[in-house]
Amino acid sequence: MNTLSDGAGAAHDRLYRNLRSRIMHGELPPGEALTLRGLGRDYGVSMTPVREATRRLVAEGALSLSASGRVSTPALSNDRIEELASLRSLLEPELAARALPRAHLALVGRLESINTTIAEQIVKQDASGYIRTNLEFHRTLYLRAQAPAMLAMVETVWLQLGPTMRALYGRLNRTELPKNHRLIVAALRTGDEQALRLAVRADVTQGLRLLAS
Amino acid sequence: MNTLSDGAGAAHDRLYRNLRSRIMHGELPPGEALTLRGLGRDYGVSMTPVREATRRLVAEGALSLSASGRVSTPALSNDRIEELASLRSLLEPELAARALPRAHLALVGRLESINTTIAEQIVKQDASGYIRTNLEFHRTLYLRAQAPAMLAMVETVWLQLGPTMRALYGRLNRTELPKNHRLIVAALRTGDEQALRLAVRADVTQGLRLLAS
């Protein structure tokens, strides 16, 4: 068995991580129906590990479970989306603030580098890549907060929003790099916690707000 | 099939809800080792549904999974506990504030009734009952916030703290009803959002703070 980042460990875990990543990054549309046997066929495993993986994802809200036991990616109501946006704007400024005193120059450099990657993906119209790199920007910053439980909670929110974010991306035609990311970097440089909190909140809220149409 | 709250639906789901409740309410000590076959024996089912139930609980942080696949109730580090306490003090005041405009007199009455139950359980030294009723106080209030995703997130935190709260209860010898619950009720009556937020934060933080010993 190889120990690469992709195919390591137990089958159910590999399947879990793979599906989780695909959902979080918007590679699956909302409402997509999945079957245990189908997933098992795709990954070359039997139903048993598939069931474990999907149950885990259901517990995290990444998949929704119908009354008859069928799993599908969730199609969120507007209320739900706004609530998840509230959670992001509650948790993420806190994480950013905690990361602020620990943020050194190398970190800011990495964030700027990620920003240029985002700009490229906007040009290429790569929806999934854009979502992935955008989340990487946030995760890179929050990792400095040394708050794994809080980060895990935020990632759960991202996961629930994954399919919806994909749908959202189609509607909005970006042409410019989100200016809030630049504001975040600027606040990190000056060490201004209040400005940082505001910039993160604005960045988190902006995209999701126009979904209440 | 009966539709009672206890034995309804699929075996794995019944097992999941039962275990989740026991963990959240502190009926299991931290570090308790569980085996799939053992749980299956206890509940009279085979390993398959047990695996699904435990995987769900692992995904929620209610159980921790060792490298070799063994499950046990988590034994939290002090850092972890403080972080979870921070999450509570971040999320719960927000939920309370959202519930405030919707809180009517009947709700306040129910909360006071729950408070008297808590006082009785303190006298009876009923640790698990105390935890259960205390959480019921909070849940009853937060349900009015009409924010299911946020409430689910808070319950996840409660779940992770369950075994630790049980251990905590042993150390602290309560003799009086937490005065913060009375402050919460008072703030609800007067409609003072700021006082409510403070009271909830204080209530959430008090017990967990003295765990950093």
Added chain:
DNA sequence: GGCGCGGCTTTGTGATCACACTTGGACCCG
């Protein structure tokens, strides 16, 4: 008396199978 080391037991993993339920659609009747 302490410390490895061997085998045995327990445990998790994954495949397979039988069964019950849901579902989708063709078919028939009004």
Added chain:
DNA sequence: CGGGTCCAAGTGTGATCACAAAGCCGCGCC
């Protein structure tokens, strides 16, 4: 032409089995 019915394929559920790895205990050696 529309709506209800019934059947067949598909799907989730749970039990059982074979297997590999981990853990545990006692024996024997130093």
